Amino acid sequence: MTEKNSMPGSNSGLPDLYRHMRRVRTFEERVGELFVRGKSAGSMLHLSVGEESAAVGVCSHMHDGDTFTTHHRGHGIFLARGADPARMMAEIAGKETGYCHGKGGSMHIADMGLGHLGANAIVGGGIPAVVGAGLAARNGKKDVVSLAFFGDGATGQGILYESMNMAALWRLPVMFVCINNQYGMGTRIDQATANPRLHERAEAFGLVARTVDGLEVEEVADAAAELIAGARAGKPAFLAIECYRFYGHARKDKSPYRAEAEEAEGRNKDPVLRARTKLIESGIMAETDLDAMDAEIAQEMDATIDFAVSGNEPQMSSMFRDVYAPEEAEPEPVRTRIERILARQ
Amino acid sequence: MIETTYRGALRQALTDAMQENEAVVIMGEEVGRYGGAYGVTKGLIDEFGEDRVIDTPISEAAIVGAAVGAAMAGLRPVAELMYVDFIGMTMDQLANQAAKIRYMFGGQIGVPMILRTQGGTGRSAGAQHSQSLEAYVMHTPGLRLAMPATVEDAYHLLRQAMKQPDPVVFIEHKGLYTMKGELDTSAEPAAWGKARVMREGSDVVIVSYSRQLHHALAAADTLEKENGIQAAVVDLRTLNPIDFATIRPLVEQAGRAMVVSEGVMTAGVAAELAARITEECFDYLEDPVVRVAGEDIPISVSPLLEKHSVPTPEFITEVARMMLK
Amino acid sequence: MTTVTQVKLPMPRLGETMEQGTISTWLVKTGETFARGDPLLELETDKTLVEYPALGAGKLIEMLVGPGDVVDVGAPIAIIETAEAWDGIADSPASEEPAEKAPAASLPDTSSDADARPEAGQRRATPLARRLAREGGVDLSVLQGTGRRGRIEARDVRSAIEASTHTDTQPGTPVAAHANAAADSGPVLFIHGFAGLGSNWEKLRARLQKVGLKTEAPDMPGHGRNAAEANSVEECVAWLGDWLSAQDRPVHLVGHSFGAHVAALAANRTRSKVSRLTLVAPAGCGHDINGGFVHGMAHTRTAGELLHLLRLLGPEASRLPADAVGTMATELAKGRLQTLAGVIARGDTQLIDTIAALGALSEDVPVRAIFGSADSIIAKEHMFNMPPRVASHIVPTGHMPHWDDPALLESLIRGSN
Structure with missing residues (x-):
């Protein structure tokens, strides 16, 4: 990945945070377009528009060697961590040129090079892996941290509490990042829990826990800086980031379950717009510079669609590959077995 | 060559692996200070310390999930699930995560972890602690499955499992822990994934694994002594991969086969094997392939009912006689 | 309720081609009773001498034919009395009398039992x-x-x-004579295909050696134990040409797939040393080939990958033991064949031509071509491109007829010796 798109370990200031948020926003918009053009592999596309500050703010304090898992709404996190948007788009389109050669897709994207241990389509499914990664870091005396990103919906899953307990018990370099976009699919957080102050649960397990407003990316980044530093030193942490999911659960979902007024108010809490306004008002960047930056990003993201659309389909012969390690026999195709059994000789 | 038990051989395998490879860690409920519910890991915490022999909370899903993450991050975790009956608690981490990560991620990484557990009847442990759930595992591509029947395999199969690049579910039998046998840790074992022909015979082939192997061998002895029937007995050793190459010529010779398994009959391991034998050896069969399997019922605590809920040596003998009548 | 009826026992058909049989001996005397399974008589046909067992209990009332009589299948040979339903004879009452014309009514009560009938x-x-x-x-x-x-x-x-x-x-079975004849006809030389080995022919060679034929199956350049590399077809043809020239009498040359192409070209140059040419699933006889297979084999790195490719070869190839596949994968991973693969095929297009050599060659030397009907490497339709003098066969196999049906290949090769 080119250096300008990765965020190695320092809060590079509001212009950079803005740029990365804009990249996430534009990427997600292009993912929506890919679907409309009929080029995405399926309709299981969960956009993180409105949640850019969580991805960008937290990832601005991750280093090489750190690992993380995400939920199904994880495009922004992976991109903020330095992913190549073209290979991401190709994966979302189910192409051989994607990160997982078209086998994973939007919900199972991963890249070991960037420490992405995998997006997950099971709510809470990726959380315990960071406990294991934390154990590996502790035993190997490596100065790395492992982060689990998940949504508010995962706070209903027992695995989160099993994992938080273990992390706290063993004082692992682990952080739990809850991106609270107010909705688990169609159910609002206050319809799913009696106590929506989620960080209180983590405190009960002995974790260092905070809630921040996702409208302000700098606040997210500052909180992440502090908590991640603590986690590296053996004080596992929990960070809840309050934001609003701008669109439906998936790209195809028009969210009829929530009131228009509520939606309009929620969309006012736009972290990207907020950062942009701040940059202009504080005189850090001129509007024309920001327009130029946005245009450049739009161009970069347009190219991801071309890359995805023009990529090859996976080879049929790859279908039986990677069920087991490369040196192992591949499973026998059903047709081969039937033809063999029914052969007269 | 030493004389030891199935339990002792398992412990020896874990000890040797931990001495050889710093990355090996054991994690599970009661594996450390308590020494394991069935005593397999006794003493290991003293030798290797609590960073490598990790007592966990009673959180089966997170034990397996943490093992997945640890394996991806470079450790060689051996997670212990106290009873296979608890596998339902871990199924997401096992079937959706461990089994699929290599494939979903396009071959970028594997999950070289072991899930050691034990199952089966024989200790009046009741319906929730006596099951044989290997079919759950076998039904999930991406998971290897090993089930040792002998003292030798308790050591060698576990050692081989710990060298596999993919996740292995390793199911011991609670009725075998005290079984004694000779163990040569330096002997060349049968290769991973290879079945072992325990007994040759040209009249009927008995395919089995885990504790039922011993019932099958006892039945074969009786059949020879009392009826002059020569039964071949095969120990599958691993259920994924399945070594059909060893089974085929035996069945082709005998023309009759039965599969003996403690798991319940319907949609079980025996069902899969019977289908395979019928498909592959159809033109050589003189009888339908018979499943001698567990009854389609829960296991009772009553020793009498428990014993007859799964195949007994007497029943296996009787079935062979029926086939050859 | 059972009723005893008299029925005519017909001459049975003891084989699909049997039209008549000869009565050898009656094993039951007139008036004697017999039980189900008891042999009633011995019959001779052109191929068989068999006992004909009773299909139910009964009594022999009258023999209609005697020893030595030649009888058509289905013609009556005896009248028997029986209470059971015999396969095929229930509809043949002994007399035309109306009283006995309703055998169905007199069938035993087992008539509802599917197992019994x-x-x-x-x-x-x-x-x-x-x-x-x-x-x-x-x-x-x-x-x-x-x-x-x-x-x-x-x-x-x-x-x-x-x-x-x-x-x-028959006494004095001609196996030995056949073997002598075979020994006179010169050795059979087998040339394996692309990415194959001389040992591919083992099964077939064992069969031919059993009947006294001398056979050889070397590894081609670029393959197995042949230390010479092969980056062009010419290197293989020249190697085979040298081999043929060194023979003191003509050989029966058998080539498989790419080996068939090499064999045809070498035979064309060295006609005096080739008594016959047999091409098995020959390459270069049509436009297309499974390029994925050719290039896949040349670039394969792992046993898993190789296993996948081998399945394309046919049923027997899918049964290769894991260790054999492993050895093969190690060999292929050396990459010796990558250049040669590019000479043989680009994508799914064949770059080599065997037909041109065959036209002239088949005027001097008998040529036979064998195609597998289920071959997924080289299409059986290439048979239609063969010059008129080439005898073509379609056999029910994949790309490896000598693996899938060695018995058939043996008979085709012996037939042409």
């Missing part, structure tokens, strides 16, 4: 018995099952086959 052509037989019958040319419908519930088992078919081979074997 199998439908014609639906005889209950074990899979093994069916296979043995198929292979031995035994008609199951004339056999009496001795297995569970009257099921025909392997031993029933085996004894039928034994009975037939009994009369078949």
Whole structure:
């Protein structure tokens, strides 16, 4: 990945945070377009528009060697961590040129090079892996941290509490990042829990826990800086980031379950717009510079669609590959077995 | 060559692996200070310390999930699930995560972890602690499955499992822990994934694994002594991969086969094997392939009912006689 | 309720091709009773001397034919009295009298029991018995099952086959003579295909050696133990040309796939040293080839990958033991064949031509071509491109006829020797 798109370990200031948020926003918009053009592999596309500050703010304090898992709404996190948007788009389109050669897709994207241990389509499914990664870091005396990103919906899953307990018990370099976009699919957080102050649960397990407003990316980044530093030193942490999911659960979902007024108010809490306004008002960047930056990003993201659309389909012969390690026999195709059994000789 | 038990051989395998490879860690409920519910890991915490022999909370899903993450991050975790009956608690981490990560991620990484557990009847442990759930595992591509029947395999199969690049579910039998046998840790074992022909015979082939192997061998002895029937007995050793190459010529010779398994009959391991034998050896069969399997019922605590809920040596003998009548 | 009826016993059909049989000996005397399974008489056909067992209990009333009589299948040979339904004879009452014209009414009460009265052509037989019958040319419908519930088992078919081979074997069997003849006809030289090995021919060679034929199957350049590399077709043809030139008498040259192309080109140059040419699944006889296979083999790195490719070859290739596949993968991973693959095919297009050499060659040397009907590497339709003098066969195999059906290949090769 080119250096300008990765965020190695320092809060590079509001212009950079803005740029990365804009990249996430534009990427997600292009993912929506890919679907409309009929080029995405399926309709299981969960956009993180409105949640850019969580991805960008937290990832601005991750280093090489750190690992993380995400939920199904994880495009922004992976991109903020330095992913190549073209290979991401190709994966979302189910192409051989994607990160997982078209086998994973939007919900199972991963890249070991960037420490992405995998997006997950099971709510809470990726959380315990960071406990294991934390154990590996502790035993190997490596100065790395492992982060689990998940949504508010995962706070209903027992695995989160099993994992938080273990992390706290063993004082692992682990952080739990809850991106609270107010909705688990169609159910609002206050319809799913009696106590929506989620960080209180983590405190009960002995974790260092905070809630921040996702409208302000700098606040997210500052909180992440502090908590991640603590986690590296053996004080596992929990960070809840309050934001609003701008669109439906998936790209195809028009969210009829929530009131228009509520939606309009929620969309006012736009972290990207907020950062942009701040940059202009504080005189850090001129509007024309920001327009130029946005245009450049739009161009970069347009190219991801071309890359995805023009990529090859996976080879049929790859279908039986990677069920087991490369040196192992591949499973026998059903047709081969039937033809063999029914052969007269 | 030493004389030891199935339990002792398992412990020896874990000890040797931990001495050889710093990355090996054991994690599970009661594996450390308590020494394991069935005593397999006794003493290991003293030798290797609590960073490598990790007592966990009673959180089966997170034990397996943490093992997945640890394996991806470079450790060689051996997670212990106290009873296979608890596998339902871990199924997401096992079937959706461990089994699929290599494939979903396009071959970028594997999950070289072991899930050691034990199952089966024989200790009046009741319906929730006596099951044989290997079919759950076998039904999930991406998971290897090993089930040792002998003292030798308790050591060698576990050692081989710990060298596999993919996740292995390793199911011991609670009725075998005290079984004694000779163990040569330096002997060349049968290769991973290879079945072992325990007994040759040209009249009927008995395919089995885990504790039922011993019932099958006892039945074969009786059949020879009392009826002059020569039964071949095969120990599958691993259920994924399945070594059909060893089974085929035996069945082709005998023309009759039965599969003996403690798991319940319907949609079980025996069902899969019977289908395979019928498909592959159809033109050589003189009888339908018979499943001698567990009854389609829960296991009772009553020793009498428990014993007859799964195949007994007497029943296996009787079935062979029926086939050859 | 059972009723005893008199019925005519017809001459049975003891094999699909049998039209008549000769009565050898009656084993039951007139007036004697017999039980189900008792042999009634011995019959001779052109191939068999067999006992005909009773299909139910009864009594022999009258013999209609005697020893030495030649009788058409289905013609009556005796009148018997029986209370049971015999396959195929219930509709043949002994007399035309109306009183006896309703055998259905007088059938025993087992008529509702499907097990006791199998439908014609639906005889209950074990899979093994069916296979043995198929292979031995035994008609199951004339056999009496001795297995569970009257099921025909392997031993029933085996004894039928034994009975037939009994009369078949003549004194002074010509096997030795055949072997001598074979030894005179010069050795058979096998050339394996692309990414193959001389040892691919083992099964077939073993069969031919059994009947006294001398065979050889070297590894081509670029393959196996042949240290010479092969980056062009010419290197292979020249190697084979040298080999042929060194022979003191003509050989029967057999080439498979790419080896068939090499064999045809070498034979064309060295005609005096080739008595016959047999091409098995020959390459270069049509436009297309499974390029994925050719290039896949040349670039394969792992056993898993290789196994996948080998499955394309046909049923027997799928059964190769894991260790053999592993050895092969290690060999191929050396990458010796990558250049050669590019010379043979680009994508799915063949870059080599065998047909041109065959036209002239087949005027001097007998040429036979064998195509597998289920070949997924080289299409069987390439057969239509063969010059008129080439004899073509389509066999029911994949790309490896010599693996999938060595018996058939043996007969084709011996037939042309």
